[in-house]
Amino acid sequence: MAEKIPKSDRFEHLGNIVLTGDRPSGRLHIGHYAGSIQKRLEFQDQYDHNFIMIADMQALTDHAAGGEAVSQSVMQLAIDYLAVGLDPEKSTIFIQSLVPELTELTVLYMNFVSLARLKRNPTVKNEMQQKGFGETVPIGFLNYPVSQAADITAFMANLVPVGNDQLPMIEQTNEIVRSINYTYQAEVLRECEAIVSKTGRLPGTDGAAKMSKTVGNCIYLSDDEKTVKEKVMGMFTDPGHLRVEDPGKVEGNPVFTYLKAFDPDQDLVQEMADHYRRGGLGDVKVKRHLLEVMQDLLTPIRTRRAEYEKEQDQILAMLKENSAKASAIAHKTLTQLKQVMSLDY
Numbered sequence: 001m002a003e004k005i006p007k008s009d010r011f012e013h014l015g016n017i018v019l020t021g022d023r024p025s026g027r028l029h030i031g032h033y034a035g036s037i038q039k040r041l042e043f044q045d046q047y048d049h050n051f052i053m054i055a056d057m058q059a060l061t062d063h064a065a066g067g068e069a070v071s072q073s074v075m076q077l078a079i080d081y082l083a084v085g086l087d088p089e090k091s092t093i094f095i096q097s098l099v100p101e102l103t104e105l106t107v108l109y110m111n112f113v114s115l116a117r118l119k120r121n122p123t124v125k126n127e128m129q130q131k132g133f134g135e136t137v138p139i140g141f142l143n144y145p146v147s148q149a150a151d152i153t154a155f156m157a158n159l160v161p162v163g164n165d166q167l168p169m170i171e172q173t174n175e176i177v178r179s180i181n182y183t184y185q186a187e188v189l190r191e192c193e194a195i196v197s198k199t200g201r202l203p204g205t206d207g208a209a210k211m212s213k214t215v216g217n218c219i220y221l222s223d224d225e226k227t228v229k230e231k232v233m234g235m236f237t238d239p240g241h242l243r244v245e246d247p248g249k250v251e252g253n254p255v256f257t258y259l260k261a262f263d264p265d266q267d268l269v270q271e272m273a274d275h276y277r278r279g280g281l282g283d284v285k286v287k288r289h290l291l292e293v294m295q296d297l298l299t300p301i302r303t304r305r306a307e308y309e310k311e312q313d314q315i316l317a318m319l320k321e322n323s324a325k326a327s328a329i330a331h332k333t334l335t336q337l338k339q340v341m342s343l344d345y
């Protein structure tokens with residue numbers, strides 16, 4: 001029977017280290033903003049060590065042939081990051097494939113994970129179904145939670161701001177950490193904790209549970225003013241709210257969900273919600289208010305975005321420089337692990 005290693009303060013001196021990542025698969029939308037960007041902005045001011053990874057290797061795990069689209073998305077994602085206010089002075093923004101130590105760690109971790117365990121990961125299971133993967137699933141795809149464990153542990157990150165769907169990845173990461181630490185009776189890797197935003201997952205403009213590029217129910221951070229207006233004014237509301245006088249439903253009404261996520265004046269939102277429930281508050285009025293809130297949020301992002309679009313050379317240089325820094329840190333972890341695994345020649 002595996003004995004538990006008593007919890008120690010071996011990593012305490014490192015302080016809090018934050019790591020998150022996104023697959024570069026297109027532009028960021030307001031669901032990303034509510035789900036994890038807000039937290040990242042908070043954390044970069046609160047903690048000394050923040051890492052934000054553009055997961056290009058992971059993006060290839062379900063469409064290896066789409067490398068060109070992935071690499072184009074890398075720049076768009078970096079521009080989105082900068083435009084929302086993630087600051088490369090405070091957050092190390094880097095590209096996964098430029099940190100080869102992550103791949104080496106992944107291969108070492110693979111020895112501690114069974115096929116059955118990979119197939120049991122609920123998020124992977126879901127995605128496999130959605131994508132119609134059966135036994136022909138690429139091994140890289142099935143294995144991406146292991147590579148995610150490498151991404152997190154390489155930097156000794158203990159805080160990982162993610163959406164709900166990523167909780168199984170964190171669980172698997174900690175299993176790998178415990179298994180390796182136990183096997184070598186050395187606390188070489190650090191456990192981590194998921195930080196899930198209170199807002200939870202933002203519904204689509206059509207009221208569907210999830211924003212999805214393919215469905216086309218997202219508001220992108222890069223949408224122009226006119227597009228935002230069309231999308232907000234065309235949003236799904238309570239289908240039972242036919243006349244202004246009718247009582248309306250706030251729950252499951254995405255217009256109110258967005259107001260709760262983004263309006264700085266939550267007292268006003270509460271007032272509007274009460275009024276809507278009683279009846280007498282029209283959908284157009286609520287949407288107009290939401291439009292104002294969204295434009296206030298998105299206009300400065302849009303303006304900065306346009307500036308950064310012109311600075312792609314500098315951005316690429318920044319990404320490369322930060323990736324080199326990330327690589328040096330990951331190298332330390334890899335060296336320590338190889339030592340305990342007797343791979344120190």
Ligand code: TRP
Pocket residue numbers: 019020021022023053055058147148151152160162166
């Ligand atoms: N799986 C994440 C996504 O789909 C991206 C990711 C890769 C990640 N490695 C990570 C997130 C490590 C948090 C920590 O967006």
